[in-house]
Amino acid sequence: MGDHDFYAYSPGGASGGILPASTGDIPLDFDTINEYGCFIGSAAIIILSNHDNIRDAAFNAMRFFESESYGQCTLCRVSAAKASILMAKQEWDVALPEELAQVMADAFICDLGQAAPNPLRCAVKYFPEEFQSGN
Numbered sequence: 001m002g003d004h005d006f007y008a009y010s011p012g013g014a015s016g017g018i019l020p021a022s023t024g025d026i027p028l029d030f031d032t033i034n035e036y037g038c039f040i041g042s043a044a045i046i047i048l049s050n051h052d053n054i055r056d057a058a059f060n061a062m063r064f065f066e067s068e069s070y071g072q073c074t075l076c077r078v079s080a081a082k083a084s085i086l087m088a089k090q091e092w093d094v095a096l097p098e099e100l101a102q103v104m105a106d107a108f109i110c111d112l113g114q115a116a117p118n119p120l121r122c123a124v125k126y127f128p129e130e131f132q133s134g135n
Contacts, residue, residue, distance in 0.1 A: 006024065010044075011045060015061075016046075017118035019036055041115060104117045
């Protein structure tokens, strides 16, 4: 792998959340993954190296949800767009996206809306160093 080291992974595709490499040995089943704030989703595993940025990965996932929203649910469409705007900023006020993530998880009826905040929440929870001033 050259100078690439295993840094993180998404255990369930874009909606799965993002976990650090230190959790790479946990079983990839519904119950275990849920304990870590993740969702098995499509069960597509995305591997990130030490050259990847977790903030960017979470932002990319949210932009995916924004564009893939069914468009029929105003809450889903507007919330994903608002989260993308917040996440596009150089400095994140991590409390505000978390409030929005909580609303998304609680209020959405569909799985897409409930899982959309997983990458954001995991990024902040497991990679806090990427959200410190100057990063």
